[in-house]
Amino acid sequence: GQQVQQSPASLVLQEGENAELQCNFSSTATQLQWFYQSPGGSLVSLLSNPSGTKHTGRLTSTTVTKERRSSLHISSSQTTDSGTYLCALNYGSSGNKLIFGIGTLLSVKP
């Protein structure tokens, strides 16, 4: 079946440093979303980026479809960025369910 792999599994940064998170997938997808999950569990959609480059605030996502990979760049990290970042893909099958990676746990120290 379709697989989504994320790296690194965890990342520790000092406030102000940049973060680069990776997502590799086994086959091209119709839709790709990056999510942030707070320690309390709430899942927030950050970017929807099935191909190309998208920006929002301090976040930039680049998806290279033919290479089956996507990255999420966080610039000037803040302590409030700490949490889990999840990559999820929709392959357009019935109902368009999402297939999730395990996530990258980001910890930003003051």
Added chain:
Amino acid sequence: NSKVIQTPRYLVKGQGQKAKMRCIPEKGHPVVFWYQQNKNNEFKFLINFQNQEVLQQIDMTEKRFSAECPSNSPCSLEIQSSEAGDSALYLCASRGTGGNYAEQFFGPGTRLTVL
């Protein structure tokens, strides 16, 4: 950014008890999804609906869960007889009418603990 509402936030049940959770999707979103996230961060798709009709569900859901999305009422997911392995975060999501390209937006989840 999400307006998906889930209740309750926390649920504690004994083994064999029923566990029911509810979800109100974003207004105008015709498709609703339920996912289970275990303690290892693994997500499992459970079931989805388009309007009131089931689109797809996994075998476990069909056998052990009762789910519905009636019109003008919250969607619900109920475990008929809770097991220890059902302890997890249950997430509800909805998406709009953009078809395959539509984003999914999630509620805060219901964290179920089965004692």
